[in-house]
Amino acid sequence: xxxxxFLMITMVFIGSCQSNPNKNSNSVMVIAPDKxxxxxxxPDGFSALIYADKIGHARHIAINTNGDVYVxxxxxKNGGGIVCLRDENKDGRADVIKYHGIFDGTGIKIHNGYxxxxxxxxxxxxxxxxxxxxxxxxxxVIAKGxxxxxxxxxxxxxxxxxxxxxVTVGAPSNACQVQDRTKGSPGIDPCPILEQHGGIWRFKADxxxxxxxxxxxxxxxxxxxxxxxxxxxxxxxLFALQHGRDQLGSFYPEMYTDEQSAQLPAEEFLSVKxxxxxxxxxxxxxxxxxxxxxxxxxxxxxxxxxxxxxxxNPIMAFPAHTAPNDLLFYTGSMFPEKYKNGAFIAFHxxxxxxxxxxEGYYVAFVPFKGGVPSGDWEIFANGFAGIGEVMSPxxxxxxxxxxxxxxxxxxxxxxxSNGRIYRISYK
Amino acid sequence: xxxxxxxxxxxxxSGVFVISYMNSNGNEKAEAVRSEPPVKEISGNRPAExxxxxxxxxxxxxxxxxxxxxxxxxxxxxxFPPLKKGSWVGKDPKELVLIITKGLSGKVEVNGEVYxxxxxxxxxLTDKEIADVLSYVRSDFGNSFKPVDVELVxxxxxxx
Numbered sequence: 027x028x029x030x031x032f033l034m035i036t037m038v039f040i041g042s043c044q045s046n047p048n049k050n051s052n053s054v055m056v057i058a059p060d061k062x063x064x065x066x067x068x069p070d071g072f073s074a075l076i077y078a079d080k081i082g083h084a085r086h087i088a089i090n091t092n093g094d095v096y097v098x099x100x101x102x103k104n105g106g107g108i109v110c111l112r113d114e115n116k117d118g119r120a121d122v123i124k125y126h127g128i129f130d131g132t133g134i135k136i137h138n139g140y141x142x143x144x145x146x147x148x149x150x151x152x153x154x155x156x157x158x159x160x161x162x163x164x165x166x167v168i169a170k171g172x173x174x175x176x177x178x179x180x181x182x183x184x185x186x187x188x189x190x191x192x193v194t195v196g197a198p199s200n201a202c203q204v205q206d207r208t209k210g211s212p213g214i215d216p217c218p219i220l221e222q223h224g225g226i227w228r229f230k231a232d233x234x235x236x237x238x239x240x241x242x243x244x245x246x247x248x249x250x251x252x253x254x255x256x257x258x259x260x261x262x263x264l265f266a267l268q269h270g271r272d273q274l275g276s277f278y279p280e281m282y283t284d285e286q287s288a289q290l291p292a293e294e295f296l297s298v299k300x301x302x303x304x305x306x307x308x309x310x311x312x313x314x315x316x317x318x319x320x321x322x323x324x325x326x327x328x329x330x331x332x333x334x335x336x337x338x339n340p341i342m343a344f345p346a347h348t349a350p351n352d353l354l355f356y357t358g359s360m361f362p363e364k365y366k367n368g369a370f371i372a373f374h375x376x377x378x379x380x381x382x383x384x385e386g387y388y389v390a391f392v393p394f395k396g397g398v399p400s401g402d403w404e405i406f407a408n409g410f411a412g413i414g415e416v417m418s419p420x421x422x423x424x425x426x427x428x429x430x431x432x433x434x435x436x437x438x439x440x441x442x443s444n445g446r447i448y449r450i451s452y453k
Numbered sequence: 454x455x456x457x458x459x460x461x462x463x464x465x466x467s468g469v470f471v472i473s474y475m476n477s478n479g480n481e482k483a484e485a486v487r488s489e490p491p492v493k494e495i496s497g498n499r500p501a502e503x504x505x506x507x508x509x510x511x512x513x514x515x516x517x518x519x520x521x522x523x524x525x526x527x528x529x530x531x532x533f534p535p536l537k538k539g540s541w542v543g544k545d546p547k548e549l550v551l552i553i554t555k556g557l558s559g560k561v562e563v564n565g566e567v568y569x570x571x572x573x574x575x576x577x578l579t580d581k582e583i584a585d586v587l588s589y590v591r592s593d594f595g596n597s598f599k600p601v602d603v604e605l606v607x608x609x610x611x612x613x
Binding site: 083100101176177179205206207208273276377378380417418419420421425442443 | 519520521523524525527528529530531532533535558559567569570571573
């Protein structure tokens, strides 16, 4: 009886698919890219389309196994801080767009049937029932007790394969000066901010109401702010990118020219191990000297490493102030072999390189082997800004912020300036 | 709830983001910045003759405000509010003086856009520098508001 019923349902399903080919989710339907590749410059063979547009200040992206897309907003829009998107007619673009959740923030991931969401002072999760786009379940608190802060407040996170969640807790400071961002103010030594900030905290992924101070574990420290954070399942290890410090030139004009200040320090790609210490606020990475240099607030002269010889170096250095905002290790099979297990990084783009032109506003690619870059980095997707040279971030029409891999292997990129979601495919 | 908390939290972090060359002569750097094309191109209405006198507040702006509020007064999306037409620069000058001398932290909304960051107090500026820079931003970036008098700055600072 059951078998007959199953057969009947199957036949009805197949019948409905055939009678309505445009709505068929399983037939091989070629997704047509946008004529101009959504304004992006991509390597040969790649194409892009606009999956959704003007959805709000779109920060990070999570994609469910059924292809449903979830985007975090830095500011609640239409009554929600999470945008839930679905492509029902399978043309590759979202046609159902719902807003949900009272929180806004940056971190968002789908994990074990839940949407995890990182607001600035709390990490919550929403149970997703089978086939459900908008979660009906009330949010549960996973991690709390994060101090409200006016800079580097976002709480991006990632999961390992052993039931742990890693949350970035950025430093509410530039260089831990007595008076933040004030010329002549010395660095506090030791920097008390590091007790609850400036690092990556580990929590249990499945335990409710964990308090940062009581239940959180400081997994790594000396990281000013790592908005891009990702567990690499192949290497079984954590990686992150730091937003380096600002204003070396404006506070220490006798030590740094405008040009040096625009190029120092490098944005660092970090291989993060348990108890790693990358040296903030005492140290910064000089990509020309290829070492961690003692910060002038702590007696540095722009050259000597001092105590920083103990700080861990990055596995790769990127142009200063370019603001790496997301990291994705590509495991799909749609893209050519060279991209497999490599890292995509979304660079939000700088604001403080003036008088030099701003830098970033692209998605970069880094080939990987054995947990380290196996070649130089390259710009993978460019043209988000929509103008030649960005002198001020407000000029950029779009700014890449979040990355996600869809079940078909296409790459999603979010833009938090005008709320565009790009979808990049190969052939 | 989170939003309410954010709104309540003012000045947890005192200083941020506005460049300060305090107590330094910084002339060389200010000159270098001043020669940049974007700064020159801000104002289309200004006479092009070399004899045209530069607004005294412009140098103050370049030195203390430009990094965050940008050469064109556009600010930085999501972080630092713009000073362009329709922004807060047309507000009561007394409030503007307080923003400069006391700083401003937390979430603000300008022209329907939200900005979350912090501006450190610029208490090192003289009364005249504050009057000059306020008068400058109120007359540039597409604004045409009355200049701010140094006497008003004095009055606000003395709390009278």
